Amino acid sequence: MSFDANTIRDEFPILSMEANEHPLVYLDNAATTQKPQVVLDALISYYTTSNANVHRGAHYLSDRATAQFEHARDRVAQFLNAPENSYVIWTKGTTEAINQVAHGLEWCIAPDDEILITSLEHHANLVPWQQLAFRTGARLRVLPLTSKGEWEPEYAHYFNERTRIFACTQISNAIGVKTPLKDMLAAAKAVGAFTLVDGAQAVAHYEVDVTELDCDFYAFSGHKMYGPTGIGALYGKAHALDVLTPLQTGGEMVSHVTYNSTEFNTLPYRLEAGTPNIEGVIGLSAACDFLACQDREDMLIWEQKLARYVYDELKFNNDIEIYSPATDTTVVSLSVPGIHTLDLNGYLDSQGVAVRAGSHCAHPLMAQLGVSSTLRASFACYNTLSEARRFCDVLLEAIEILGDD
Amino acid sequence: MTELNRDAIQAQLQTCTSKEATFKELVSLSKQLDRLTDAEKIEENKVKGCESAVWLIERQENGVCTFQADSDAKLMRGVLAVILSLANGHSKAELQAMDLAAELNEFNLSSYLTSSRTNGILGILKRIKS
Incomplete structure (x- = not known):
């Protein structure tokens, strides 16, 4: 068994949808995952x-x-x-x-x-x-x-x-x-x-x-x-x-x-x-x-690789603060000081990118981190590297559009 | 104080045929909204139930209401600019007779007024009428 995200993607009918006239990029998997045809x-x-x-x-x-x-x-x-x-x-x-x-x-x-x-x-x-x-x-x-x-x-x-x-x-x-x-x-x-x-x-x-x-x-x-x-x-x-x-x-x-x-x-x-x-x-x-039926180990490695890609792409950006660890995670939770996460989320959504903005039902943890909300991209087995890249690109566009005060 | 022209705002928003265009228009509208001072952003001016923080202040002069509003989120400031363009310059009695929610629906903003934001916006409209 070997794991391939592009193959597994075909098992999820919803992923071929468009959202707001863009290909859907679904990165809200920690909230809920999409369902394969077998389910x-x-x-x-x-x-x-x-x-x-x-x-x-x-x-x-x-x-x-x-x-x-x-x-x-x-x-x-x-x-x-x-x-x-x-x-x-x-x-x-x-x-x-x-x-x-x-x-x-x-x-x-x-x-x-x-x-x-x-x-x-x-x-x-x-x-x-x-x-x-x-x-x-x-x-x-x-x-x-x-x-x-x-x-x-x-x-x-x-x-x-x-x-x-x-x-x-x-x-x-x-x-x-x-x-x-x-x-x-x-x-x-x-x-x-x-x-x-x-x-x-x-x-x-x-x-x-x-x-x-x-x-x-x-x-x-x-x-x-x-x-x-x-x-x-x-x-x-x-x-x-x-x-x-x-x-x-x-x-x-x-x-x-x-x-x-x-x-x-x-x-x-x-x-x-x-x-x-x-x-x-x-x-x-x-x-x-x-x-x-999946190679769970390879699947996890893949999901972590996507999160790591986003982490590495954004870690040197001075506008962005990342709260997730660099390794051993499938989530990238971040904020952009000075820009509301709901605004970032609004732009990502307009580009077909689904993430979660908010306190993630964890108010005390947000207080511990010193923020009121974060923007969270969370990966699942069917996400691709081009989706991870698209998230980064669109996020940077959002910062560009929203950052000029 | 910046004059928010309802007809101009409505015409502008109606040209938006995509979510991206509406997003950019709301961001641009947000700049027309006069910001509140920190001294005005106090708990009693806060509208509860909004995902982002929203403050609303009302002034009455010769029976005419003028509202000022602010939010920590730009999209919300854009929506607030729309709402204030509807509400400002009316008497309380006129506001209470108006169906603000229905009028707001004429601005081609449905995708920004859905889901959890709706409750917050209804809260703002309620406060304007009260």
Whole structure:
């Protein structure tokens, strides 16, 4: 197997579109990726050959749907290299997965307990913990990581006997930096804390191995890894999922109900109330298949090469400040002091270049970097070197047009 | 104070047939907008809900309203110039009777007024009427 972006591009119908009378250059992949034909086909195929509700009907279509639905669970478990005695719970995405854990562990949080996150978190891995802290009287603590993703030794005391939960992103969505996950998880485990990893930005790029990470929970979204929107998963070790209070109750998650009591179903169903997003699950499984067919290592090298190209093209430009690392990233997050990122974004968009301007749902991190927003170009497997070049050219044009005051 | 001529602005924007042309016209319009001083860019003059920071000041003389507005983003300053060309020189009662959103739609700016910016702009229009 060898990886070629130009070949893989052909599998993504949307990429041949024009945007504002220019060829579309889609560099907003950290927000959501485009979908390959195999994923689109899986959705159509599900509705044309298998649509029925899962788990309940004793009929032909229901059996087909249920078989595909449960096969998808195995597929995702394999994708994550989940060990035995663990489960995959379907969620709407990373946000719901984290909320499920934050809600589910509330019963074991006491006042004066500590919930620890890092300074590189997305709001999705911050606000649920902050709100949990408000509800329980626990203290939300923020482990300072540098914008290079380094953890200074003087902050070791953030992990202590009061730390109940440690939740951390694998990769910063805003600036694309990796966190020192292995060391931090070891420190968290040493003090007996529950550990959760936000894998939203990792799954499209890295081969995830939850057995090696040895975290209690791992959350991710399908739409950031070439799958459909509205589907994601919460992976968890059985003993960790077992103690979670369900975020939602209703049908499917019960085994027996009277007016006075409810007996909950076993895992994974106990945490999956209501009719699930069946098409999403099947589409996500197809996305796992799509990734399994690629040379993941070469694919990552390619994506990093594109980010590095942009970094090298822009690093000596005095107008531009880059917040992403030079290497080991698929993202270039930058700002141009004196020009609003929304204005830069407006010009890029007028030229068919799609990027993201804003605070990237990470207000505290923006404050740490001393900016209110950044412009983020994020790469996926189907991006080409000429697209990376086009981004640089158009950005420089934008600076030229917008910079004359 | 620079006079913002509604008809001239509208005519100019209607010649724009591409997003790029509209972008450049808004940038050019942004230069017609008088900037606010730092002392005027205070919290109570800030319009909430905009992606970029927007400040709006109102003055009334003989029943006629004059607005001044500013933003840290140029495109927004261009849009503000358009809005002020609609709103300035009217009485409060006239402004309240006007459908500012509908009038704004006549400026061929739809792609700049969509999505998350819309909420911000509606907030500006609401404040002008209040």
